[in-house]
Amino acid sequence: MKSVMIEMHEIWLETMMAGFMSSGEKKEQLFDFAAIFFRHFTWLENELIEIGEAYNYDRNMMSVQAERLSDLLHRIIKKLGALDLQLESSPDRELAHRISSDIRYITGVMMKMKDERVEAFNRALKYPGVALSEEATKAFTRFLFEESYKEYELILIYNYLKAHSDDAYLNRIFQILIDESHFHFKSFGNMMAKMGILSVPRIVMKELYQVEDVVQFLKDGIEEELAAKEECRALSEAVGKDSAELAAFFDFINMQEDYHITLMKDALQHYTKKETDV
Amino acid sequence: MGEHMDANAQLIEHMMNPQNYGSIENADAQGIGKNPENGEKVLVHLKVKEEAGRPVIEDIKFQAIGCSTTVVAGSIITTEAKGTDFDRAEDIIAFTLGMLDRVPPEEAACSEMVAVALKAAMDVYTQRQIDPEYPVISYKIKNSCEIPEEKGEKQ
Numbered sequence: 143m144k145s146v147m148i149e150m151h152e153i154w155l156e157t158m159m160a161g162f163m164s165s166g167e168k169k170e171q172l173f174d175f176a177a178i179f180f181r182h183f184t185w186l187e188n189e190l191i192e193i194g195e196a197y198n199y200d201r202n203m204m205s206v207q208a209e210r211l212s213d214l215l216h217r218i219i220k221k222l223g224a225l226d227l228q229l230e231s232s233p234d235r236e237l238a239h240r241i242s243s244d245i246r247y248i249t250g251v252m253m254k255m256k257d258e259r260v261e262a263f264n265r266a267l268k269y270p271g272v273a274l275s276e277e278a279t280k281a282f283t284r285f286l287f288e289e290s291y292k293e294y295e296l297i298l299i300y301n302y303l304k305a306h307s308d309d310a311y312l313n314r315i316f317q318i319l320i321d322e323s324h325f326h327f328k329s330f331g332n333m334m335a336k337m338g339i340l341s342v343p344r345i346v347m348k349e350l351y352q353v354e355d356v357v358q359f360l361k362d363g364i365e366e367e368l369a370a371k372e373e374c375r376a377l378s379e380a381v382g383k384d385s386a387e388l389a390a391f392f393d394f395i396n397m398q399e400d401y402h403i404t405l406m407k408d409a410l411q412h413y414t415k416k417e418t419d420v
Numbered sequence: 421m422g423e424h425m426d427a428n429a430q431l432i433e434h435m436m437n438p439q440n441y442g443s444i445e446n447a448d449a450q451g452i453g454k455n456p457e458n459g460e461k462v463l464v465h466l467k468v469k470e471e472a473g474r475p476v477i478e479d480i481k482f483q484a485i486g487c488s489t490t491v492v493a494g495s496i497i498t499t500e501a502k503g504t505d506f507d508r509a510e511d512i513i514a515f516t517l518g519m520l521d522r523v524p525p526e527e528a529a530c531s532e533m534v535a536v537a538l539k540a541a542m543d544v545y546t547q548r549q550i551d552p553e554y555p556v557i558s559y560k561i562k563n564s565c566e567i568p569e570e571k572g573e574k575q
Contacts, residue, residue, distance in 0.1 A: 265433075
């Protein structure tokens with residue numbers, strides 16, 4: 143079951159990457175499939191917790207670089223087929239059936255997807271329709287590498303916290319933060335693909351999500367969100383001269399961090415109160 | 421990240437495809453390089469073989485809690501160190517530490533973190549030849565990531 147969870151983790155990421163590198167209707171379809179795989183990943187994780195089997199979010203380093211979309215889709219289809227076979231021996235027949243059923247439909251759709259040439263890895267460092275200065279390009283490139291990883295890291299951290307918490311109030315907050323990070327990850331991934339620098343985020347170290355002191359984690363997290371606001375402000379300023387559209391987007395992300403800070407403060411207050419009550 | 425760093429195509433390559441990132445199952449030694457100011461750290465894993473009585477880095481991987489500059493530094497330094505004997509690896513560490521005053525502070529801190537993590541892992545390997553249970557060593561960096569005037573704890 144543990145290896146199935148790792149593979150589902152990899153398939154979720156690969157399908158996100160396929161979404162980033164594609165265009166048209168299939169792009170959103172791939173993101174929807176990725177979201178389904180992420181939910182299966184959490185089902186599998188929950189199963190491991192229930193049977194008391196130790197696990198973590200380690201996975202293989204992956205390269206998704208491809209000349210054509212079909213190259214990556216074929217790899218995903220092959221992996222899904224292998225995973226489906228592994229599910230045959232899964233003790234949870236209901237879960238295995240649900241996943242298998244989705245795999246069969248999704249692989250069928252993926253096989254029929256119209257192929258296209260991939261430009262997401264061309265290292266062009268040019269944003270379509272925008273003439274960024276060298277300075278703005280550097281700031282933008284740096285931001286995308288840093289923040290796409292950060293959002294992936296946050297998805298895993300909040301997902302792990304949620305998986306190990308039975309507090310409905312906290313889990314509501316964690317789920318909103320997971321959803322927010324999914325949106326940011328998707329936004330930054332799409333931008334990386336347009337810039338020709340798409341890459342899979344690196345593996346997150348265990349100690350980041352296997353949080354021992356949640357109160358300290360939340361306090362540090364609020365500080366990090368404040369730093370992220372400053373990053374967005376600086377980036378908005380850097381790209382503002384060349385693109386009002388990009389500047390407005392990063393101002394929007396900056397303001398969203400306020401929302402995250404409020405949620406984290408709520409979680410901190412709730413957690414501190416809970417600890418005091420015990 | 422410094423201005424000249426991400427403008428370089430080779431560095432973009434390391435950011436897109438970091439080399440040797442990850443861990444080694446049954447590693448012979450591990451070492452940590454840590455920035456005490458902000459909690460960032462690098463963990464280096466080593467697989468070592470003895471060739472004519474000299475330890476040689478057969479495989480090397482690293483993991484980082486840090487920024488993309490740290491990942492680039494890890495990718496470059498571990499690529500250099502892979503396949504070399506400990507004497508050559510010491511030269512790589514010395515070269516890296518020797519150039520830190522010529523690069524921007526944030527790059528200096530990141531490169532130092534990787535170099536001292538490699539040094540820590542090699543020291544652990546050497547100690548484990550005497551005591552197989554020797555624990556993982558953590559070395560703190562001297563360069564500051566953010567404020568050039570302030571220095572971190574000494575190693």
